[in-house]
Amino acid sequence: MPSFDEVLKEAGEFGRFQKRVFFLLSQTGITFSSLFASVVFLGRAPGNFWCRIPGAAELSERCGWTLEEERNFTVLPLYLGNESVSGECERLDITWDTSASCTSPLAHYGNRSTGSLPLASCHHNWVYEQPHSSIISEYDLVCGNAWMLDLSQAILNLGFLTGAFILGYAADRYGRILIYLLSCLGVGICGIIAAFSPNFTVFLIFRFLQGMFGKGTWMTGYVIVTEIVGSDQRIVGIVIQIFFTLGIIILPGIAYLIPTWQGIQLAISLPNFLFLLYYWVVPESPRWLLTRKKGEKALKIMRNIAKHNGKFLSPHYSEITISNEEVSNPSFLDLVRTPQMRRNTLILMYAWFTSALIYQGLVMRLGIIGGNLYLDFFISGAVELPAAFLIIVTIDRIGRRLPFAMSNIVAGIACLITAFLPEDIPWLKTTVATLGRLSITIAFEVVYLVNSELYPTTLRNFGVSLCSSLCDLGGIIAPFLLFRLAAIWLELPLIIFSILAAVCGLLVLLLPETKGISLPETVEDVEQLPSHFGKCGKKRKHRDTNSYI
Numbered sequence: 157m158p159s160f161d162e163v164l165k166e167a168g169e170f171g172r173f174q175k176r177v178f179f180l181l182s183q184t185g186i187t188f189s190s191l192f193a194s195v196v197f198l199g200r201a202p203g204n205f206w207c208r209i210p211g212a213a214e215l216s217e218r219c220g221w222t223l224e225e226e227r228n229f230t231v232l233p234l235y236l237g238n239e240s241v242s243g244e245c246e247r248l249d250i251t252w253d254t255s256a257s258c259t260s261p262l263a264h265y266g267n268r269s270t271g272s273l274p275l276a277s278c279h280h281n282w283v284y285e286q287p288h289s290s291i292i293s294e295y296d297l298v299c300g301n302a303w304m305l306d307l308s309q310a311i312l313n314l315g316f317l318t319g320a321f322i323l324g325y326a327a328d329r330y331g332r333i334l335i336y337l338l339s340c341l342g343v344g345i346c347g348i349i350a351a352f353s354p355n356f357t358v359f360l361i362f363r364f365l366q367g368m369f370g371k372g373t374w375m376t377g378y379v380i381v382t383e384i385v386g387s388d389q390r391i392v393g394i395v396i397q398i399f400f401t402l403g404i405i406i407l408p409g410i411a412y413l414i415p416t417w418q419g420i421q422l423a424i425s426l427p428n429f430l431f432l433l434y435y436w437v438v439p440e441s442p443r444w445l446l447t448r449k450k451g452e453k454a455l456k457i458m459r460n461i462a463k464h465n466g467k468f469l470s471p472h473y474s475e476i477t478i479s480n481e482e483v484s485n486p487s488f489l490d491l492v493r494t495p496q497m498r499r500n501t502l503i504l505m506y507a508w509f510t511s512a513l514i515y516q517g518l519v520m521r522l523g524i525i526g527g528n529l530y531l532d533f534f535i536s537g538a539v540e541l542p543a544a545f546l547i548i549v550t551i552d553r554i555g556r557r558l559p560f561a562m563s564n565i566v567a568g569i570a571c572l573i574t575a576f577l578p579e580d581i582p583w584l585k586t587t588v589a590t591l592g593r594l595s596i597t598i599a600f601e602v603v604y605l606v607n608s609e610l611y612p613t614t615l616r617n618f619g620v621s622l623c624s625s626l627c628d629l630g631g632i633i634a635p636f637l638l639f640r641l642a643a644i645w646l647e648l649p650l651i652i653f654s655i656l657a658a659v660c661g662l663l664v665l666l667l668p669e670t671k672g673i674s675l676p677e678t679v680e681d682v683e684q685l686p687s688h689f690g691k692c693g694k695k696r697k698h699r700d701t702n703s704y705i
Contacts, residue, residue: 160446160454160476161386163469167458169386171465177384177438178392181336181377182399184431187343188374189403190410190424191366192516195309195635196523196533197411197420202293203285206231206244207278211252219258223283229261245299249276290417295356304356306635309520311360313631315367320628323372324621331448332380332441333434339372340431347425351418366425371628373428383443384461391548393608397601398544404519404537408530442476451475491611491619496668496683500610503663504603504623507564510660511600512630514567514653517638518593521649524642532586539590543597551605555671560602561664567595568657575647575654596657609670610685612678 168174206227216226252261277300284293291297297304319339327335346366353359382393410423442461445454455476462469492498522533550559570592577585611619641648668685676682 158476163458163476164386167462167469168465168467170389173461173464174385178381180434180438181381182396184373184377185396185399186403187427188370189400190407191370193404193407193519194424196520198291198417199305200290200523202289205282205284207247208281208283209247209252215252215256245278246275247278249274288416306639308363309635310632311364312367313628315364316371317625317628319368319371320625324375327376332376332444333438335372336376337432337435339369340428342369343373344425344428347421351421380441383441393604394544394547394601401537401540405534408533412530446476490615494679494683497679503667504607505626507603507660508623509626509630510656511603512627513634514596514657515600516631516634517649517653520635520638536593539594540597543594543601547598547601555669556606557667557669560606561661563595563598564657564661567592568654571650572654575650612676612682
């Protein structure tokens with residue numbers, strides 16, 4: 157009986173069929189990255205706002221004031237009386253008399269200076285010049301509630317983390333394409349409900365669910381692509397990241413053209429319904445079918461792949477085997493039981509955490525540094541495009557470890573320099589910050605590849621799932637770290653990012669080099685990988701037949 161890789165090689169390892177499926181499923185990266193970074197535009201600054209004094213709405217209606225006139229009568233006197241108070245988070249502790257003068261409403265209080273009038277904190281009744289431009293103005297996420305914007309992004313990442321475990325398990329049990337399609341449906345439905353949420357609590361619930369299903373679309377689409385190509389085509393795992401970057405580039409254009417946050421939310425959610433059409437063009441993963449003892453279905457799909465690739469499978473094939481099936485019920489102890497596995501696991505967990513925290517922190521930072529948000533976001537996304545190409549031309553020439561380490565170190569240095577560059581040379585500050593963004597993108601994309609190459613077949617899926625869960629943990633922490641530290645000093649988050657990245661770069665140098673070495677099949681193979689100080693390693697002759705991320 158032939159092995160799956162032998163049949164795949166005969167049917168075509170990356171022919172017309174795989175290229176079509178690759179292109180279709182890669183579109184998921186565009187919608188997923190738009191969801192991933194959407195908080196920058198969903199939570200953009202709503203413009204001027206102030207706290208409305210009780211009774212002001214009724215008086216304004218009677219007097220026929222515009223919003224600007226109401227602000228002049230209620231906020232400016234407060235500011236003139238106490239310049240340390242802006243009128244955004246505090247108001248005069250008075251209630252307007254609806255019979256007060258329309259030209260001098262404060263005359264009711266006699267000759268008292270507005271500085272002597274009592275003040276009160278504002279807890280509701282904010283007025284916004286752009287009331288539906290963002291979730292900040294929609295749900296009053298200002299002043300004492302400003303931290304709730306951080307919470308909305310943390311909740312999304314918590315959804316990513318939950319989806320990685322729940323939908324990852326479901327995809328292993330019930331099939332890749334089924335979970336992919338259900339996830340696409342879930343993202344679309346939850347996105348629509350979130351756009352019309354009556355309050356912030358409902359928004360958070362469906363933001364969480366959209367994150368969970370969003371991770372399901374990206375993860376299962378990624379797995380399907382890598383499972384239908386040959387083991388020598390590992391580079392597709394890097395190339396698919398380009399579509400993630402395309403989503404980052406497209407997002408500011410969507411936000412520029414659509415003035416309301418509900419419109420942006422719908423624009424990044426509705427395209428997921430189109431992916432349901434893949435039911436008729438994307439098959440189930442034949443590798444998965446073989447692990448579920450459904451060889452006949454797998455062979456039928458393989459014959460279809462061969463037909464589309466202009467190849468022909470032998471009619472004598474009646475069954476396909478797949479070697480090295482997954483260990484039943486693997487645990488974290490399996491990943492740290494031996495020295496090399498333990499070192500790899502701990503370093504990779506830290507690398508995932510650091511890459512995600514810094515990458516997401518730099519993306520969200522664009523929303524708080526001023527300037528042209530749309531143009532700056534577009535440029536920062538465009539500079540990510542060279543990342544995949546740089547990886548492709550370097551990893552098979554100089555290896556994985558050096559680009560992995562250098563990208564982290566350069567990102568750390570760039571963040572540190574950016575923090576101390578003066579504001580009066582913005583072009584230099586932007587250039588260095590862009591270099592940091594490019595470098596951390598390279599690190600983020602390389603960790604996908606390296607993680608899969610440092611685990612044996614029997615533990616690969618579990619190891620990648622566990623380590624990459626630290627990515628979502630970093631995403632949960634990132635908004636709190638960024639926004640709260642930036643409130644102390646705008647550049648303080650960059651100092652933290654630089655330290656984390658530099659440490660990661662040094663730790664990565666302790667990982668084995670996997671250039672030109674077959675994927676490990678057993679834990680013993682991992683332990684025999686060349687150490688960080690070794691110049692060469694023993695290459696195994698037998699390539700793993702179930703090698704995929």
